[in-house]
Amino acid sequence: MGRFIYLDNAATTKTAPEVVEAMLPYFTEKFGNPSSVYGFAAANKDVITAQRDIIARALGAKSSEIYFTAGGSESDNWALKATAEAYGHKGKHIITTKIEHHAILHTGEYLESKGFDVTYLDVDEDGVVKLEELKNAIRPDTILISVMYANNEIGTIQPIKEIGAIAHEHGILFHTDAVQAFGQVPINVDECHIDMLSASGHKLNGPKGIGFLYIRTGVKIRSFVHGGAQERKRRAGTENVPGIVGLGTAADRAVKTMEERSARETALRDYMIERVQKEIPYCRLNGHKTDRLPNNANFSFRFIEGESLLIMLDMKGICASSGSACTSGSLDPSHVLLAIGLPHEIAHGSLRLTLSDETTKEDIDYVIDNLKEIVEHLRKMSPLYEDFVKKNS
Template sequence: MGKYVYMDNSATTPVKQEVLDEMLPYFTEKYGNPSSIYTLGSQSRNAVEISREKVAKALNAKTNEIFFTAGGSEADNWALKGVAYANRKKGNHIITSKIEHHGILHTCEYLEKQGFRITYLDVDEYGIIDLKELEKTITDETILISIMFANNEIGTIQPIKEIGRIAKDKGIYFHTDAVQAVGHIKIDVDELNIDLLSLAAHKFYGPKGVGALYIRQGVKIDPLISGGAQERNRRAGTENVPGIVGMGKAIELAYENLDEKNDKLIRLRDRMINKIFDKIDHVRLNGHPTNRLPGNVNVCFEFIEGESLLLSLDMAGIAGSSGSACTSGTLEPSHVLLAIGLPHEIAHGSLRLSLGDFNTEEEVDYVVEKLIEIVARLRSMSPLYEKVKEVK
């Protein structure tokens, strides 16, 4: 295989070598069940608790507020269902946004069938909710506000501190799906008034299949999984010790020299955006121009289909996405792009390139060079584009 450029870090990231090295002993040498009382089990239990401390430190949370899960979607499900059922006597109203990850949206759809009332907030052209609209939507029945920290497709960062303040003032729990943000943005759950927060290790160079839910002490929440007494009787099932160990190491590494890493990513991101707009016409940048994830580039190329673009990029040795990895197998345009006001025909031509720690300036230039060629070739087959050229 020739040159290969991976630019889909929002979908998943490779496990860093230091993370893998930390995990390996817990597959073969220190394989004890953390619930066992003998030495082998104690080794695993200690490793789990050390990782819990690392995750808590990254969020400025208390160690006993971190609960390990099998990933971000499980954490989202637990936050919404757990709070909804535990607080049903207080109210049955939940507020979220139209651009949430499907881990939130599909859970809300499920809860609607169970008799809960869900309000889906609109967003502006950049994907940001209206704080005044949020306040107007709150009723005496509202028990939870769930707004994602940063969007997985367009990279826009929400006004989390302001949302947290509104929720706290109204005595409402505030959950944020921070799967795309943890490891990439500094997060202080106390400063931001966050009550529940979802995260997943594989978004910051840890292993897949492991995540966590931060639950502020005092939050009333039901367990999602019943069974044994693991995770202080709140999440049954034998812990994924190697995964948890890997997540602890990954989050520790993620916040080392974070500002320096983000400065590099922003330079690469802006270089790519500027080159695309300089060399290709009829392009739209999706998401906020500056208030976005450091490595996120999301653009729409008019007069072409995103699927054809992705296949052509793959043939050139470039991995990108048309949006969320959870929906990339569908032919429907992104719900996020539709929510920010794009018509179907333009939303179909979307491309998300998400840069990571291992990407270089040389790779950025290579991808843009290939994009110029591919877009030109695909548009040469578009009757609509030919008509636009004739008008010019």
């Protein structure tokens, strides 16, 4: 097999060896159902509590405020739908943004079909929420503001503390989708005035199929899954003990390595951005230059199409993703890139590269060297580029 470089860590990460090792006993000798009364199985209740404590400490939260789910999408759905159900008598207005993950956007559309009014805020050219527009969107019947902590495509980190303060000044609940941010940047739910927070295990070297929703004490969110007393009667179903152990282990690992890992990834990210911008003409960095996730770089290259770029990178052993939604069968470009003001033809030529703690400078150099050749090759086949050259020669 030739060289293999994985730069799609925003999509999913490799489960860390120590996480797998921690999980294995709970598939085999410690397989008991935590709801059973005998000691062999009931011991797993204490194991679950220990993982809840780890995650709570990472957020500056209470252990009782952490609820395990099947992942970020479920947590997002729970936060919005249960808030609408519990607080709908106070108002029918929810505020979010145009660059949210589809777990939020599609849930917003669902709630609109149930009689709720959802405002989708614009963002600036860096993907940052405009605080004055947020304030102006608030109405007497606004019950929830949901803004993602950091964007999954362009990596922009939002002014979460300020957004949370605005929400609380108006007596409005504040939820943040922190699927990309948890484990990548420090988060304190009290400092940021966060009432609910979604996260997922497989984004921080944990297993897939497990996540959590933080719900602040006093927030009257109702049960999302009925049929049992698990998760303090709010989310029924036999607990995924191996997954919970994996999530707790991954969260502990992420917090302990965050400072060093963030500094290293930021340096590599900036090196990559500098080389790409310097060596590949007609390219644009998407997202905020500094207020972005340590491992995220998103570029748009004029006169090429993202799907072709991905295929040719794959042939070189490089895994990446495109800002173009054409890879999922849609002809429309990314809603995030359109929201920051990119025209369709430029948004279609986008590339997201997201690093891990295993990425090396040699990896980055290999990727950029190949990227330069591929972009040049694709542009030579582009009538748009040919016309552009003729007009500007």
